Amino acid sequence: MILVLLLVPTVGGVAAFFLRPAGPRRAILIVAALAHALLTGATWSVAPSAALGGWLGLDALGRIFLTITSLLFVAAALYAVGYLRREGHGERKDFAEGFLFDNAPEATFTGCLLLFLAAMTLVSVSQSFGLLWVAVEATTLASAPLIYFHRHHRSLEATWKYLLICSVGIALALLGNFFLAVAAGDHSATSVRLVLPDLVARAGDLRVVWLRAAVILFLVGYGTKMGLAPLHTWLPDAHSEAPSVVSALLSGALLNCAFLGIIRVQQVCAAAGQAAFGQELLVVFGLLSMAVAAVFIPGQSDYKRMLAYSSVEHMGILTLGIGLGAAGAFGGLLHTVNHALTKAMLFLVAGNILTAYRSKSVDDVRGVIRVLPASGILWVAGLFAITGSPPFGCFLSEFTILKAALDQGRAGVAIAYLTFLAVVFVGMATTMLGMAQGRPAEQPTGSARESLLGVVPAAALAAVALLLGVYVPPGLRSAIDEAVRVLG
């Protein structure tokens, strides 16, 4: 079953590369996305058996992340079909600087999109640290062409930064893998498998110094990919230059994949009795990321960059949550789900606004509610959802993390956390409400009609995010509980 989950997007992706007519190719995208989602849904009732000698397996943690990825991909695939219809091939004018540019071939885009899904699936089902690394690097390589969809110099600059910074970061995580292997090195054993259950079972024998060095390397390495400050610099550029549907996947699904890598390391750390060491590091990285976001969000003049910095902030919140013990980890994992849904929805809406106004500058966008009623309402709802206002899911999870900090008696952490949240709230509210209200200065230049495929996926994601605020399904709750238990 796991192998089928991997094969569906891989085969679909390869087929999309070679299929000439656009219609069947778009059909493949939708069918593969739906099939993947159905299979993922089935894993909640029938636990899939491990494959490849224990290298692939789906535990509660992996299932949560796989489900987020799959759900977002369905929304993104539907949105992408509408997007590709509008943004076909052919020369077009850049609205910021006025030069002509072309888009990448649609076949490349669709193929890479599906291979990207395959790579992220592999991340979720990897039980071996080596395989996990290979999969995370594969996500970078599959998504780089997606960021370079609009072929002009700004997106190229963003792609280059993304490729280089993430590849170097992930290379450090590879060094972390080897350090972990040395830590686990047993002179009697002939091979070091670095498979999660094995490592956890023999965690007591790990050599502490090497383990600690490995943890730091993993945190820096996967942290780069996750967008933790100070190695987040690729993130705003990539998110602002990529097509909005790709930004939604990057923020909602890809960053989580890197986060999964960090959780896996913390899992081994906890089993080896080094939980406190890892947690301290996580708290520091988490607060630092939130601080950086709080500096860059207020007054940000590009609304897609603003959303990107908001992702840096939320990655900080997740990391902080995992660093605050069991209660915090519960909040952190719940927040992973909430943030992914909300942020992906916001990026999709941002794509609609961009299509209508043809500008990424906050100053050029006024009166979204008048011009695009559905997108405007979703934009405002998204603002309250992402900043953690009740009754949305983010409120619940952010509050859980706050409570965990207070229960541990860490008043300093709690105060810093609340301060950063407040600054970000004010910054985002000023910007986003200003965009939503008022009257457009002139009739927007782009097409002002909202398409069904542009609104429905975003609205569906918003509905789920709202639902999770009032009711956490027992299945999800028990899965998170199970995942938290292994984090110690």
Next chain:
Amino acid sequence: VGAAADTVLICIVLTSFLLLGSSRIGSCIRVAALQGVLLGFLTLASSADLSLRGPILALASTGLKGVAFPWLLARALRDADVRREVEPFVGYNLSLLIGTATLAASLWLAARLPRPNPDVSSLVVPVALFTTLVGLFLIVSRRKALMQVLGYLVLENGIYAFGVGLVEGTPMLVELGVLLDLLVAVFVMGIAVFHINREFDHIDTGQMTALKDWTR
């Protein structure tokens, strides 16, 4: 076996210094190729048992790091038809000086870490750390996109040296997966270099400054 591995490791250090001091991109590519071949020898020298695993990995890594990557990079250099100087942000003499300091730091750091495996040469950890750090330094101190790719390769070489030198019995599937990822990475980066050259008429990343905060 130990002496052979030590000789290879010292040669790797020398190639790293050559990379720091070379002023032509073409010669840097050739030195990196040499380093790739040396890593193949290191793989052979460190595989203790006479299984097929050592030779296969040695062959794969030599083929990729010693032949395929340099060929891809040389082709990108030819296509880009840029001025062939490295044009560093940090001068060659200073680079060499920093390299020496890095070597000292790596030796000091390696001495502080507990010896992982008594059978393995004590040079593996410092040399691997040194090569990794030189790769990082090349990435941040050279402005040509091609040299940054080269720096990334050197970084990966250092990590690979650590892997083959210390970690016995990493499953071959993982090793091959890592190499495959690297191949695709270099391929994608090569395409990116090609596009950068077409778009900007140069591959100087120092001039990529369109994306920043606070544009107002």
